[in-house]
Each structure stands twice: as C-alpha cells, then as structure tokens.
Amino acid sequence: MNVLIEWLYRSPKGLETAFRSEEMAAAQALVIAEDLEKTGRAKNVQFVDRFDSSWTVKELKSYLKGIETEPHNITVYFDGGFDQMTKAAGLGCVIHYDQSGKSYRLRRNASITGLTSNNEAEYAALHLCLQELEMLEAHHLPVKFFGDSRVVIHHLSEEWPVIEQTLSNWADRIEAKMKTLGIDPEYELVSRKANTEADRLATQALKGIEITATIER
Structure with missing residues (x-):
C-alpha cells in the first residue's frame, strides 16, 4: 500500500503550517513519520491512502504487522x-x-x-x-x-x-x-x-x- 504523510509543523516560536509528502510505500512512510515525531515539532501526523482513508501511526503499524502473514x-x-x-x-x-x-x-x-x-x-x-x-x-x-x-x-x-x-x-x-x-x-x-x-x-x-x-x- 502506498500512502501520503500529512502533518502540522510547529516552530519553537509557535508558528504553524501544514505539510503533505509525496506518495510512498507505507513502510517507508512509517519510518519517516516516526523520525518526524522525534523532532517534537511535527503534530497530528497521519497517513492518507489512495482511497482517501486516513491512518494514524498506530493504525499503520498494526496494518503492516498484520499483512506479514x-x-x-x-x-x-x-x-x-x-x-x-x-x-x-x-x-x-x-x-x-x-x-x-x-x-x-x-x-x-x-x-x-x-x-x-x-x-x-x-x-x-x-x-x-x-x-x-x-x-x-x-x-x-x-x-x-x-x-x-x-x-x-x-x-x-x-x-x-x-x-x-x-x-x-x-x-x-x-x-x-x-x-x-x-x-x-x-x-x-x-x-x-x-x-x-x-x-x-x-x-x-x-x-x-x-x-x-x-x-x-
């Protein structure tokens, strides 16, 4: 499954803007999203698939673990x-x-x-x-x-x-x-x-x- 990453960036001074990534494989998107969250400046991180369904980090992790079998x-x-x-x-x-x-x-x-x-x-x-x-x-x-x-x-x-x-x-x-x-x-x-x-x-x-x-x- 391919997804887009959407997140809200908040600067140290409280300025905010929204970002949306290019489409990529779900596993790759999860790695990038987790790295973004570690910065402490990425808020409301979610993924959007080709059916316009939204996934949280937890939901995408669960999905990827499930498809292994x-x-x-x-x-x-x-x-x-x-x-x-x-x-x-x-x-x-x-x-x-x-x-x-x-x-x-x-x-x-x-x-x-x-x-x-x-x-x-x-x-x-x-x-x-x-x-x-x-x-x-x-x-x-x-x-x-x-x-x-x-x-x-x-x-x-x-x-x-x-x-x-x-x-x-x-x-x-x-x-x-x-x-x-x-x-x-x-x-x-x-x-x-x-x-x-x-x-x-x-x-x-x-x-x-x-x-x-x-x-x-």
Whole structure:
C-alpha cells in the first residue's frame, strides 16, 4: 500500500503550517513519520491512502504487522487464448506474492466455452486472476497486473474507451470485483515474450491440460 504523510509543523516560536509528502510505500512512510515525531515539532501526523482513508501511526503499524502473514507485494500476469474453430477459450494466470517472510508463485489455468473472441478471453483470464486473489484472501492492497493485450490494459487504465458491449460487461465485472476486494490496480502492457508463462498456461488449457500449483520461490 502506498500512502501520503500529512502533518502540522510547529516552530519553537509557535508558528504553524501544514505539510503533505509525496506518495510512498507505507513502510517507508512509517519510518519517516516516526523520525518526524522525534523532532517534537511535527503534530497530528497521519497517513492518507489512495482511497482517501486516513491512518494514524498506530493504525499503520498494526496494518503492516498484520499483512506479514497475509499475501502482499503481489504481481499478476494474465493471458487468454481463443480457438476460432472450436470456440473454446484457455485462460492463464500467474501470481507472485510474499507471505510470512516467504515468496510464492501461483500458477492456474482454466478452459471455458461460451466466449466469442480472443479479447473476451483476455478479460476472462484477468477475472480468473481476481478469483484466485480472493481465494488467497488478498485484499486492500495495491496489485500490479501485467498483460500483453492492448485492449484490456488500455481499457482498464482508461486510455481507450470500451465500445463493445460484451467487453464493457467484462470490464464492469472486473472493476466491481476490484472494489469488493479493495484492490488498487496498476496495469502495465508487456510483450508476449515477457508474458510467456501465462501464455503457456492458456495454451495448455486449450489442449485440455489443467494446472493448479503453488511453489515457493
């Protein structure tokens, strides 16, 4: 989670002014805030997250301690494949995360029917990733999503409008799930080469090879 620090500075002569920092990682912000408090001149120190929620130093300490045993530092790779002949879709999902001092990689794929295009399969793959995050009980965290679909990445980052109704429905489902989980998404378009693992999982799903595995990295 990234936050801003807000505090009131009081000079030895009693002059006061308010300050607000740039956005930074919560752990870094906590260290700086505690250092500010040691000066004796910083009053009403608080943190503000991307949802405009305010946190006290005590609350942020408690939060950071709590997530040590929950999934955090999460990055997600997704890819969807679609077979025009059979109308079958393969979905690939790779999730990297830290938990309890260890790092893990989760791989999951799925095959589904009823879709109409490769773009729809890409959206479905991202939705599969969100379902996996929900099962991991990941919530109220920033998450980086990497995909090689220009349509999905640019649509969800609001760089392109969503015109096709079917894709708009998928975008609505994804954004609703993000809100429910409290996930603050960051999207990045990557090359197919950089998305090889998710692509391979989607291809394997189209071939009927199901994979669900989590390993420690």
